[in-house]
Amino acid sequence: MSQSGFVVDTRSIWIILLQSGRQPMLLLLGVLIYLGVRTFVAPEDLDPAGHRALAVFALCVFYWVFDVLPLMITSILAIVLLPMTGVLPAKEAYGLFGNEAVFFILGAFILAAAMMKSGLSSRLALVILNRFGHDPVTLLRGIFALNATMSFFMSEHAVAAMTFPIIVEIIAALHLPPERRNYGKSLVLAMAWGSTIGGVATLLGGARAPLALGILRELTGDTYTFAEWAALNIPMTLSLSAAAWILLRTFFPTGDIDISKAEQAVQERLDKVGRMTLQERVIALVMIATITAWIVLGEHFGLASIALTAVVALFALRAVQWRDVEGYVNWGLILMYGGAISLGSALHSSGAAAWLADQTIASWASGPVTVILFIAVSSVALTEMMSNSAAVAILMPLSIAVTSQFGIDPRITAPLVAVPAGLSFMLPIGTPANAMAYSSGYLRVQDLVIPGLILHIVGLTIFNLMIWFYWPLLGLSP
Amino acid sequence: MLPNPGILKLDLAIRGAGLGDSLRARHELLHGRALRSPVAKSAKSIELVLPGDVLVSTPVGESFTNDSPYKLMQDADRFLLEYEGEPAEVRVVAPPSYYAKKTRSGIPMGRIGSSYGPYIAINPAKRCGFSERGTQCRFCDAATQGADRDEPIPVEDVIDTVRAAFADGNSEFVYLHIGYVDSDDAGVEFIEPYVRAIKRHFDTLVAVQLQPPRENRWIDYIYAIGVDAISYSVEIHDEKILESVCVGRAKQVGRPRYYDALRHAATIFPNGTVWSDLIVGLEPIESTLEGVDTLVEMGVLPVLSVFRPLSDTDLRDHPMPTTQDVAPVFAYLFERVKEAGINMNWVRDLSFAMTPFEARYFSDPNAIVPSGLGPLYRSKLGNLAVRNLSRLRRRLRVRQVNDSYGSSNL
Numbered sequence: 001m002s003q004s005g006f007v008v009d010t011r012s013i014w015i016i017l018l019q020s021g022r023q024p025m026l027l028l029l030g031v032l033i034y035l036g037v038r039t040f041v042a043p044e045d046l047d048p049a050g051h052r053a054l055a056v057f058a059l060c061v062f063y064w065v066f067d068v069l070p071l072m073i074t075s076i077l078a079i080v081l082l083p084m085t086g087v088l089p090a091k092e093a094y095g096l097f098g099n100e101a102v103f104f105i106l107g108a109f110i111l112a113a114a115m116m117k118s119g120l121s122s123r124l125a126l127v128i129l130n131r132f133g134h135d136p137v138t139l140l141r142g143i144f145a146l147n148a149t150m151s152f153f154m155s156e157h158a159v160a161a162m163t164f165p166i167i168v169e170i171i172a173a174l175h176l177p178p179e180r181r182n183y184g185k186s187l188v189l190a191m192a193w194g195s196t197i198g199g200v201a202t203l204l205g206g207a208r209a210p211l212a213l214g215i216l217r218e219l220t221g222d223t224y225t226f227a228e229w230a231a232l233n234i235p236m237t238l239s240l241s242a243a244a245w246i247l248l249r250t251f252f253p254t255g256d257i258d259i260s261k262a263e264q265a266v267q268e269r270l271d272k273v274g275r276m277t278l279q280e281r282v283i284a285l286v287m288i289a290t291i292t293a294w295i296v297l298g299e300h301f302g303l304a305s306i307a308l309t310a311v312v313a314l315f316a317l318r319a320v321q322w323r324d325v326e327g328y329v330n331w332g333l334i335l336m337y338g339g340a341i342s343l344g345s346a347l348h349s350s351g352a353a354a355w356l357a358d359q360t361i362a363s364w365a366s367g368p369v370t371v372i373l374f375i376a377v378s379s380v381a382l383t384e385m386m387s388n389s390a391a392v393a394i395l396m397p398l399s400i401a402v403t404s405q406f407g408i409d410p411r412i413t414a415p416l417v418a419v420p421a422g423l424s425f426m427l428p429i430g431t432p433a434n435a436m437a438y439s440s441g442y443l444r445v446q447d448l449v450i451p452g453l454i455l456h457i458v459g460l461t462i463f464n465l466m467i468w469f470y471w472p473l474l475g476l477s478p
Numbered sequence: 479m480l481p482n483p484g485i486l487k488l489d490l491a492i493r494g495a496g497l498g499d500s501l502r503a504r505h506e507l508l509h510g511r512a513l514r515s516p517v518a519k520s521a522k523s524i525e526l527v528l529p530g531d532v533l534v535s536t537p538v539g540e541s542f543t544n545d546s547p548y549k550l551m552q553d554a555d556r557f558l559l560e561y562e563g564e565p566a567e568v569r570v571v572a573p574p575s576y577y578a579k580k581t582r583s584g585i586p587m588g589r590i591g592s593s594y595g596p597y598i599a600i601n602p603a604k605r606c607g608f609s610e611r612g613t614q615c616r617f618c619d620a621a622t623q624g625a626d627r628d629e630p631i632p633v634e635d636v637i638d639t640v641r642a643a644f645a646d647g648n649s650e651f652v653y654l655h656i657g658y659v660d661s662d663d664a665g666v667e668f669i670e671p672y673v674r675a676i677k678r679h680f681d682t683l684v685a686v687q688l689q690p691p692r693e694n695r696w697i698d699y700i701y702a703i704g705v706d707a708i709s710y711s712v713e714i715h716d717e718k719i720l721e722s723v724c725v726g727r728a729k730q731v732g733r734p735r736y737y738d739a740l741r742h743a744a745t746i747f748p749n750g751t752v753w754s755d756l757i758v759g760l761e762p763i764e765s766t767l768e769g770v771d772t773l774v775e776m777g778v779l780p781v782l783s784v785f786r787p788l789s790d791t792d793l794r795d796h797p798m799p800t801t802q803d804v805a806p807v808f809a810y811l812f813e814r815v816k817e818a819g820i821n822m823n824w825v826r827d828l829s830f831a832m833t834p835f836e837a838r839y840f841s842d843p844n845a846i847v848p849s850g851l852g853p854l855y856r857s858k859l860g861n862l863a864v865r866n867l868s869r870l871r872r873r874l875r876v877r878q879v880n881d882s883y884g885s886s887n888l
């Protein structure tokens with residue numbers, strides 16, 4: 001135990017006991033829910049396999065929502081339960097782990113790891129900040145744009161984690177007096193909002209989109225190319241960025257600030273990283289080639305194959321070593337995806353998803369407008385409550401079932417679920433980027449919540465406008 | 479008839495006991511080594527168990543013990559304490575046999591540990607930092623005693639000693655104490671490996687006495703690493719007297735810091751496991767009472783010891799208090815602790831000081847301890863329960879902070 005890595009909880013021991021008894025209680029409750037669905041819910045128009053899939057789904061939703069087990073462990077539980085309860089043969093359940101989305105995200109993690117480990121990503125960040133950061137407004141804009149655009153190409157969480165220390169250093173170098181603290185607030189918020197907004201633009205920004213795509217593909221056979229996805233979402237990202245910028249400037253106006261010290265700090269960091277190494281050049285070239293291939297050849301070869309080819313190329317060119325990437329790859333997320341896709345597929349093939357949609361949304365929704373609105377709002381609401389990947393895992397099978405019943409193109413479900421699930425601006429726990437911004441000590445909770453809530457509402461409005469007026473132009477009609 | 483066990487303990491601690499002829503030659507019964515405490519600090523003392531299982535470290539063979547009204551005698555296998563011509567049976571705790579053994583590196587264990595009732599007391603440090611600066615407490619000669627040690631005692635030797643003491647059968651708990659360490663943590667990091675090793679090797683409770691650290695986080699930390707009871711002893715409540723008697727405590731630490739640290743510790747450690755010694759007889763009685771109030775109000779257990787002038791200290795000529803003078807303080811101590819609902823069962827069975835639990839004899843000899851669990855705490859089962867509850871409490875209260883963003887919101 002390190003001297004700072006612990007806290008002594010001084011609340012009443014009964015409260016602590018109650019809290020620590022929470023997990024076993026919830027574990028048990030989940031089992032009771034499973035048994036309850038198996039015993040008391042007797043859907044007439046659902047065959048026994050569907051009934052059992054429903055019970056497994058109820059158990060997993062409960063565990064995901066209440067964080068009873070780590071997300072990936074709940075996913076593993078799903079994979080184990082599906083063959084054990086006879087919903088899917090073992091071969092099929094485990095076979096779904098081999099979904100293309102899982103390998104795409106694995107490739108994306110390794111590519112991002114190579115960029116981070118080699119220092120290429122921080123160099124990029126520093127070069128951009130050095131170029132644009134000459135007055136307070138351009139520096140702020142630079143940070144926002146930097147985070148947003150980098151999140152087009154790598155996980156928004158990784159971008160935030162990478163730029164956060166640079167921003168903290170800039171703020172420290174500025175020695176902001178109390179009356180200029182607004183500038184500090186806007187810098188950390190620009191980092192958090194920029195990466196969140198940028199993260200919904202492409203398939204690389206977050207892991208939600210590949211998961212949604214994986215489930216869509218498994219359940220309907222449809223998918224999107226890299227370019228299609230980006231084309232759907234970049235206009236939304238641009239409009240939301242403009243709205244966020246206005247909010248930043250309105251809520252946190254800054255006067256004249258001498259930022260020469262910040263420039264100096266950035267320059268010093270740049271000096272420290274030195275000239276671009278051969279390894280960085282190779283990685284940069286491979287990245288450019290990969291993104292081009294995703295855009296041009298994605299449909300033909302598949303996104304995962306291109307990502308993994310790039311990974312092989314990096315190793316073949318000795319630009320990266322296995323132990324470098326090992327620590328950066330979120331293996332838990334990969335396990336989570338495998339399980340979520342298996343469960344989604346089981347729900348679909350057993351008819352449980354359609355039955356559930358019938359009993360819930362379909363029974364009261366009056367038409368496509370309400371269905372679309374309901375899915376988008378549910379996605380936002382679930383994301384505030386739980387991990388956005390879990391929200392996607394829960395909503396995708398249901399959404400595909402309900403859209404089919406209303407004659408809506410099921411392809412719409414992937415962006416409809418995945419994009420709102422990425423929009424988390426309000427709470428420190430909403431996303432790691434928010435948590436980092438909050439941990440800087442510059443923000444009070446209300447600095448996040450009030451502008452965050454407005455941005456949320458604006459975001460949802462823009463999103464709905466896109467669905468009804470812009471997406472149809474690309475052939476995706478609700 | 480002998481006074482009640484509480485008053486008898488106090489009187490014996492102050493006046494000592496004469497020895498009957500049959501005992502004079504029994505040197506093996508003498509506890510030569512003593513803990514840093516004005517009560518126990520006597521070159522020669524015998525550990526007695528009085529009726530009611532009250533333990534007292536009784537000075538014997540000193541000049542002042544010649545005038546004592548108490549006489550300790552041996553009758554066959556029995557030991558008798560005579561008072562006003564009436565003998566009453568007491569038990570004598572012989573110095574444990576491990577004192578004569580050696581650790582793996584050849585240090586005599588008697589130079590490492592001292593057993594007092596169920597505790598084995600160990601000071602593994604070199605010497606007290608106050609004495610290095612010439613600001614040691616004027617009643618204390620531990621500084622001079624420890625000065626012959628140039629290096630701290632290795633952890634392994636401490637473990638050997640504790641193992642031997644436990645094997646002897648009388649010791650159940652470990653009491654680590656160090657003097658002043660001039661650093662932010664006041665020696666927490668120094669004591670940490672000893673605490674961890676003891677906890678790793680033995681299922682026991684560990685009490686620690688040291689000076690207050692500069693920051694409260696060290697108090698949290700020492701709890702987190704496994705210490706079960708803690709003491710920051712202010713010794714003297716009166717600020718002026720503290721300054722003149724304990725220059726180091728007053729100047730290098732400062733009285734307010736003792737109280738702040740104790741107040742914080744009382745929110746971290748279990749009820750009744752944070753204590754502070756107060757010396758009775760070095761300041762006016764009213765001031766000691768005020769000290770008791772101050773401690774009790776913050777949930778800290780005051781443990782009172784009566785001042786005794788030691789020949790090799792500055793205060794050798796300071797007058798000793800009498801039992802009559804100080805008895806009301808102990809009655810007050812018990813009442814105040816009972817009123818405040820502080821658990822008296824943790825800090826008990828100290829032969830060299832008077833715990834609130836024993837102070838009940840001054841208030842009401844038949845007094846029942848508030849929790850009524852005293853005997854249970856002393857039983858094997860009670861001990862087992864206490865150890866496990868202590869562990870469980872720590873497990874519940876100490877939480878690791880996971881500052882990794884990687885695990886959040888996948």
Ligand code: SF4
Nearest residue numbers: 606614615618620657
């Ligand atoms: S702190 Fe005071 S009493 Fe304790 S060892 Fe040092 S000088 Fe002696």
